Amino acid sequence: MFKKFLITVLALSFCDITFAQEQQDQWIWPDQHIEDALYLHIGLGPTIGGGLAMATNPSFFDYDLKSGFAYQGGVAFNINVSHHSSLGLIGIGRWGVEIEALYGAKSYKAGNKTLLMNYLEIPMLLQFYLTQGLLVEAGLTPVKLINASPNYLQSGNVTADMGTMKVNDVMISAGACFKTPFGLAIGLRYNLGVSEWAENFHSKTSTAMASISYLFPLIK
Amino acid sequence: MRKTIYTFLLTWSFLALFTMCKNPGIDYKTFSIIEETVQPGLQSVLVLGKYDFLGEVLSMNLNIGLDEQLTDAKSYPMDLENQSFTVTVEGLAPGTSYYYCYVVEFDNTHKILTEIGTFTTLSDVPLVRTLDVTAVDSITFLVKCIVENDFGMPIIERGICWGLTSNPTCDNNIVEHPESDTGEYYCQITGLELNSYYFVRAYARNEMGLSYANEVLGFMTEAFEPPTVETLSVEEITPTSAICRGRIVNEGSSSVNQRYGIHLGTTLDFSVDGAYYQGDSDGDSFYVNFTDLSPNTIYYYRAYANNNEAIGYGDTHDFTTPSLGRFRIDVLCSPSDGGEASGSGEYDYNQSCELRATPNIGYYFKNWTDPAGNFLSEDNPYIITVINDMQLVANFTQAPEGGIDALFSVGPSSKIYFSRGNLQYRASDHTFQFAEDQWVRIGANNSNISSNYAGWIDLFGWGTGNEPTNTGTNNDFVDWGENSIENGGNKPGIWRTMTKEEWNYVMNNRETSTIGGVENARYAKAKVNNVRGIVLFPDTYENPNEIEIQTITINNPNGSFDDNVYSENQWSILEEKGCVFLPVTGNREETTVQYLDNGFYWSSSMFGMARSAYGLHFDESSLQTDVETALKIGESVRLVHEYQDANMRK
Numbered sequence: 001m002f003k004k005f006l007i008t009v010l011a012l013s014f015c016d017i018t019f020a021q022e023q024q025d026q027w028i029w030p031d032q033h034i035e036d037a038l039y040l041h042i043g044l045g046p047t048i049g050g051g052l053a054m055a056t057n058p059s060f061f062d063y064d065l066k067s068g069f070a071y072q073g074g075v076a077f078n079i080n081v082s083h084h085s086s087l088g089l090i091g092i093g094r095w096g097v098e099i100e101a102l103y104g105a106k107s108y109k110a111g112n113k114t115l116l117m118n119y120l121e122i123p124m125l126l127q128f129y130l131t132q133g134l135l136v137e138a139g140l141t142p143v144k145l146i147n148a149s150p151n152y153l154q155s156g157n158v159t160a161d162m163g164t165m166k167v168n169d170v171m172i173s174a175g176a177c178f179k180t181p182f183g184l185a186i187g188l189r190y191n192l193g194v195s196e197w198a199e200n201f202h203s204k205t206s207t208a209m210a211s212i213s214y215l216f217p218l219i220k
Numbered sequence: 221m222r223k224t225i226y227t228f229l230l231t232w233s234f235l236a237l238f239t240m241c242k243n244p245g246i247d248y249k250t251f252s253i254i255e256e257t258v259q260p261g262l263q264s265v266l267v268l269g270k271y272d273f274l275g276e277v278l279s280m281n282l283n284i285g286l287d288e289q290l291t292d293a294k295s296y297p298m299d300l301e302n303q304s305f306t307v308t309v310e311g312l313a314p315g316t317s318y319y320y321c322y323v324v325e326f327d328n329t330h331k332i333l334t335e336i337g338t339f340t341t342l343s344d345v346p347l348v349r350t351l352d353v354t355a356v357d358s359i360t361f362l363v364k365c366i367v368e369n370d371f372g373m374p375i376i377e378r379g380i381c382w383g384l385t386s387n388p389t390c391d392n393n394i395v396e397h398p399e400s401d402t403g404e405y406y407c408q409i410t411g412l413e414l415n416s417y418y419f420v421r422a423y424a425r426n427e428m429g430l431s432y433a434n435e436v437l438g439f440m441t442e443a444f445e446p447p448t449v450e451t452l453s454v455e456e457i458t459p460t461s462a463i464c465r466g467r468i469v470n471e472g473s474s475s476v477n478q479r480y481g482i483h484l485g486t487t488l489d490f491s492v493d494g495a496y497y498q499g500d501s502d503g504d505s506f507y508v509n510f511t512d513l514s515p516n517t518i519y520y521y522r523a524y525a526n527n528n529e530a531i532g533y534g535d536t537h538d539f540t541t542p543s544l545g546r547f548r549i550d551v552l553c554s555p556s557d558g559g560e561a562s563g564s565g566e567y568d569y570n571q572s573c574e575l576r577a578t579p580n581i582g583y584y585f586k587n588w589t590d591p592a593g594n595f596l597s598e599d600n601p602y603i604i605t606v607i608n609d610m611q612l613v614a615n616f617t618q619a620p621e622g623g624i625d626a627l628f629s630v631g632p633s634s635k636i637y638f639s640r641g642n643l644q645y646r647a648s649d650h651t652f653q654f655a656e657d658q659w660v661r662i663g664a665n666n667s668n669i670s671s672n673y674a675g676w677i678d679l680f681g682w683g684t685g686n687e688p689t690n691t692g693t694n695n696d697f698v699d700w701g702e703n704s705i706e707n708g709g710n711k712p713g714i715w716r717t718m719t720k721e722e723w724n725y726v727m728n729n730r731e732t733s734t735i736g737g738v739e740n741a742r743y744a745k746a747k748v749n750n751v752r753g754i755v756l757f758p759d760t761y762e763n764p765n766e767i768e769i770q771t772i773t774i775n776n777p778n779g780s781f782d783d784n785v786y787s788e789n790q791w792s793i794l795e796e797k798g799c800v801f802l803p804v805t806g807n808r809e810e811t812t813v814q815y816l817d818n819g820f821y822w823s824s825s826m827f828g829m830a831r832s833a834y835g836l837h838f839d840e841s842s843l844q845t846d847v848e849t850a851l852k853i854g855e856s857v858r859l860v861h862e863y864q865d866a867n868m869r870k
Contacts, residue, residue: 111327154275156330157251161274164247200245 041080042218048073049211053106066109074102096127118146141171169195260341268306281323315343345431346424358442359412365422367402373426375400380407382420415443445472447525451534459515466523467505480525482508516543542607558583558616567606576601577614586615622708626758626798629730630722636860638800643857645688648674652705658801659751667811679808679854682833692851715859720825720834723845733761736771744773746784758798777843808854820855
C-alpha cells in the first residue's frame with residue numbers, strides 16, 4: 001500500500017511540476033527586482049524533534065497502552081512562493097509547502113514493558129504565513145512502520161506477535177512554526193493517525209511534537 | 221498560483237483515500253501445553269512437559285486433589301526452564317486416583333487453569349475386587365473375586381471377609397482361598413443364619429500389607445433351609461436293575477422324618493419324566509433298589525430329602541444299564557512285537573474274563589490301558605467283569621521293573637535305561653533296592669555303615685557288589701547289578717554300572733532333542749524338591765509347556781543349581797517325560813561322610829593299575845565324567861539296563 005501511495009504522490013507531483021513549467025514565462029527571479037514578479041524561496045536542511053506519542057487502547061485486549069516519548073529526525077524541504085513587494089523588499093509569500101523525510105520513533109508504556117515503534121514518516125504540509133516569521137501548517141503525513149520491539153505484547157495467556165504487524169498510515173498533521181530570517185525554524189505539530197495498527201489490533205497513533213530545523217536557502 | 225494550490229489539495233485528497241485502507245491483521249498466540257508426561261509412583265508423581273507461549277509465564281503450579289472438581293486441591297510450584305516445566309509431588313496415597321490441573325500465572329492479574337486430568341498412584345498392596353455373589357443353597361453362597369494386580373509383590377494370602385455389618389474386615393469372618401496368586405478366585409461361605417442380610421468383600425495380602433476390595437456386596441439368606449443331601453454312587457447295575465444311594469448331610473431348618481429317596485429320570489430335565497422313589501435307610505445313607513429298568517438306557521438320578529418347609533437335592537449323577545446279550549472283548553498289544561495278550565472273545569453279560577499279557581524276550585509288561593491310553597490296571601493277569609463291549613491294550617516296555625522308560629545313548633550304537641533311583645543297600649538282611657524317588661539320598665547316615673547295619677546306605681566302595689560294606693580294591697570289581705534288586709526286577713544280572721566312556725557319551729556326545737533353541741540338550745543343573753542335582757534329558761524329549769528350563773543352564777557344567785527349581789509335582793511331570801535326576805550325595809571315607817553338596821557317581825572303569833577308579837563328579841561350578849577317586853572312597857551308584865532293539869535281538 002505504501003508503494004502505491006508513493007507512486008501516486010510522485011505522479012501528482014509530476015503533474016504539479018508540469019503545471020509550474022507551463023507558467024515559467026511568468027516567473028521573475030528575485031535578483032531581477034521586478035515589481036509584480038513571482039519569487040521562489042527553496043530551503044533544505046536538517047530537522048529534529050521530540051514530543052509525546054499516544055495510542056488508543058485496543059478494545060478487546062487489556063494492553064493498557066500509555067503515552068510515551070517520541071522523537072524524530074531527518075531532512076526538511078521547504079518551498080515558498082511570493083510576489084515582489086511593492087516596497088521593493090524581497091519578502092515572503094503567504095503560501096508555502098513543507099515536505100520532510102523523517103525517521104521517527106514512538107514509545108508507549110504497555111504494562112511493565114515499553115513498546116518502541118520505529119517509522120518512516122514523510123510529512124507533506126501546506127503552510128500559510130500569518131506574518132513574515134509565523135506560519136500555520138496543515139497536511140498529511142504518510143508513515144510506514146519499520147520495526148517494533150519487543151516482538152510481542154502480552155495480555156495474560158495471549159500474546160500479540162508484533163513482528164507480524166505491518167502498519168501503514170496517513171496521519172493528519174497540523175501545527176505552527178516560527179521561522180527566523182537566517183533559516184532557523186521552531187515548530188509545534190500535532191499528528192493524528194487515522195488507521196488502526198492492524199485490523200485485529202484497534203490502536204491508533206497520535207503524536208504531539210516540537211521540532212527545530214535549519215533550512216539552507218537553495219534559491220532565494 | 222491558485223492552480224498550484226488546487227493541485228496540492230487534489231494530491232492530498234488522493235492520499236486521504238489511502239487512509240481508508242486497513243492494515244492487515246497480526247498473529248495472536250495463546251498459552252498451550254504441547255508435551256506432558258505424568259509418571260505416578262507409589263506415593264509420588266513426577267509431572268513434566270513443555271508449553272508453547274511467546275510471552276512470559278510468571279509461575280506455574282500443579283494442583284492435585286481427590287475431588288473431580290479439585291475443590292480439595294493442593295498446589296505445588298513447578299520448576300520452569302526454557303518453556304519446560306517439572307515437579308515431583310511426594311506424600312500421595314498409594315493406589316489412589318487423583319485429579320490435577322495446571323495453574324499458569326502470567327502476571328499479578330492474569331492466570332489460567334488448564335483442563336483437569338487424572339492419574340492413579342501405584343499401590344504396594346494388592347488391588348483386589350469383589351465381583352459377584354451367587355447362592356449355592358439357602359445358606360451357602362459362592363463369592364467371585366479377582367486379584368487384579370499384585371504390583372510385583374507376591375500374594376501371600378487372599379480370600380473374602382464377611383459379616384452382618386456393611387464394611388466387613390478380616391477381624392470379622394474370613395474364608396481364605398487355598399491358592400495365593402493373581403487372577404479370579406472363588407470362596408464359599410457356609411453355615412449362615414437363615415433370613416439374614418450379610419455383606420462380603422474380597423481381601424488380599426502381600427508383604428506390604430492387607431488390602432480390601434472397594435466393592436462390598438450384600439446378599440440375603442433364605443427364610444428357611446432345605447435339607448442338604450448328597451447323591452452317592454450307583455451300585456450293582458444290571459440291564460434291568462440298579463441300586464442308587466444318597467445321604468442326608470443336614471436336615472435343614474426342620475425335620476426330614478422319613479421323606480427322602482431318589483429322584484430318577486431318563487433326561488437331565490427331571491420335569492420330563494422324573495419320578496420320586498422313597499428310599500430305605502441303610503445306616504448313614506439311604507438307597508432305592510430299582511428293579512424294572514430298561515436295558516441299554518441312560519438314567520439320571522439325584523438324592524432328595526424333604527423337611528417341613530422345602531425339598532433339598534443332591535448333585536445329579538447318571539448311569540447306563542447294559543444291553544442284554546453277549547459282549548465283545550478285544551485285547552491289543554503295544555508295541556505289537558512287545559508280547560502277546562490273551563482273553564479276546566465274546567462273553568455273556570456279567571461274565572468274568574481273564575486277560576493275560578506275555579512279553580517277548582527283551583520286553584517287560586507295563587500295564588493295561590484303554591485304546592485312548594487311560595490307565596486301567598497293572599495286574600497281570602487282569603480279571604474283569606464283562607458288562608459291555610470293551611477294547612483293552614496290553615502295554616509292554618523294554619525298561620525293566622525299576623527302570624525309567626526312556627532311552628539314553630551311551631555310545632554310537634548302544635542305549636540304556638536308567639534305574640528309577642540311586643542304589644541302596646541294607647546290610648542286616650543283604651537287601652538291595654532303588655531309592656523310592658530320584659532325589660532321595662541317604663547322606664550323613666552313611667556313616668553308620670557296618671556289616672550288620674539295619675538301615676539303608678547308598679555310598680559304596682568301588683566294585684563292592686559282592687559285599688557293599690567292604691572297602692573297594694583293585695583286584696576284583698564286582699558289579700552291584702549282579703545282585704537281585706528288590707524293586708528292580710528282583711533278579712540278578714538285570715542291571716550294570718556304566719563305564720567312564722559311557723558317562724562321557726551321555727553327558728557330552730549323544731545326539732538329543734532341542735530344548736528352547738539349544739540343540740542336543742543333554743543335561744541341566746537343577747534343584748528338585750529342594751535337592752541339588754543334574755537333570756538328564758532322554759535322547760528323544762519334548763519339554764512340557766508348564767515346565768520352564770533356563771536355556772543358559774543346558775549342557776553348562778558351570779550352570780547354577782538355583783536356575784531351575786522344581787517342586788515335587790513339577791518333577792513328576794518331567795519324570796513322566798523320561799528325565800533322570802542324579803542328586804548330590806556327598807562321599808564317604810571310612811565312616812566320615814563329606815561334601816554333601818557334591819555329586820559322586822562311580823563308573824566301572826578303573827584308573828590304570830593304581831588304587832583308584834573313574835567316576836562322575838559335579839558341584840556348583842563344574843561337571844566332569846572322568847574324575848579319578850581312590851577305590852576306598854564310598855560313592856553313589858546309578859545302575860542302568862541294556863537296551864536291545866528288535867534287529868539286535870534277532
